[in-house]
Amino acid sequence: MNYNEFLKVLTPEDKKDFEKYSRARGPQAYVIVLGALGDDVQPDTVYKNVSQIIRYDKGLKDLLFRYLAFMEETIKTYIFRNYDLKSDINEFDEYKYAKEINGKVEHRQISDGDITNLYKKFKLTFGEIKRFLKNENDITYDEESLENMRSLRNEVMHHRMLLFDYDSKYIGNYTFKMVIDFIKMLPSDFAQYLIDDLVDYTKEKLAIIDEKYHKYLLFKSKDVCVKC
Numbered sequence: 001m002n003y004n005e006f007l008k009v010l011t012p013e014d015k016k017d018f019e020k021y022s023r024a025r026g027p028q029a030y031v032i033v034l035g036a037l038g039d040d041v042q043p044d045t046v047y048k049n050v051s052q053i054i055r056y057d058k059g060l061k062d063l064l065f066r067y068l069a070f071m072e073e074t075i076k077t078y079i080f081r082n083y084d085l086k087s088d089i090n091e092f093d094e095y096k097y098a099k100e101i102n103g104k105v106e107h108r109q110i111s112d113g114d115i116t117n118l119y120k121k122f123k124l125t126f127g128e129i130k131r132f133l134k135n136e137n138d139i140t141y142d143e144e145s146l147e148n149m150r151s152l153r154n155e156v157m158h159h160r161m162l163l164f165d166y167d168s169k170y171i172g173n174y175t176f177k178m179v180i181d182f183i184k185m186l187p188s189d190f191a192q193y194l195i196d197d198l199v200d201y202t203k204e205k206l207a208i209i210d211e212k213y214h215k216y217l218l219f220k221s222k223d224v225c226v227k228c
Helices: 003-008 012-025 027-037 046-082 117-121 126-135 143-157 172-185 188-206 211-216
Strands: 083-085 105-107
Touching (some): 003 027, 003 046, 027 046, 046 083, 046 117, 046 126, 046 172, 046 211, 083 117
Antiparallel strands (some): 083 105
């Protein structure tokens, strides 16, 4: 079913819902999911399935955003507990790039509660945080894990679809691997929280979306291998 055919089979209630949500999500999302579902969609259920898959994709991003933000704050807290500007650095500028800090910091234990000069001036984005740790030869967080987190963060922050690419090709397996690799970075209790949230949210959608489309959903079971 193509997009124009899709619009023609919408009930008045579906059309009202579509007009409301497509203003925010864009009609492109509907085109992409329609293309992925193929020609065997049923006119009387097509809107329910397409809209729910789009909402599921959006809900995954919302869940992941919370944990990505938590992990980014955790990494920044690690930096502020272990690094500060050297005592002879008296610049008042804010630092936005790792290269601006090169040679200006020292590794030392910071007392809890100390508001250091680095804390006051640290404005690095996550990509620059990754470069900062690499420049300092700090292997507390390995570079591959940080790069994976950066890639997943970009997908989430830029509101890209996690289940399908722009050509309606399924990319859920790729997304699944990125999420699992990110889960491995989290403290064990938070890793389990995220798994539980993902599985519980998926369970809600499994009860709504037709069974033949369940193959597109991720995290259908809590038996997710994290430490393998």
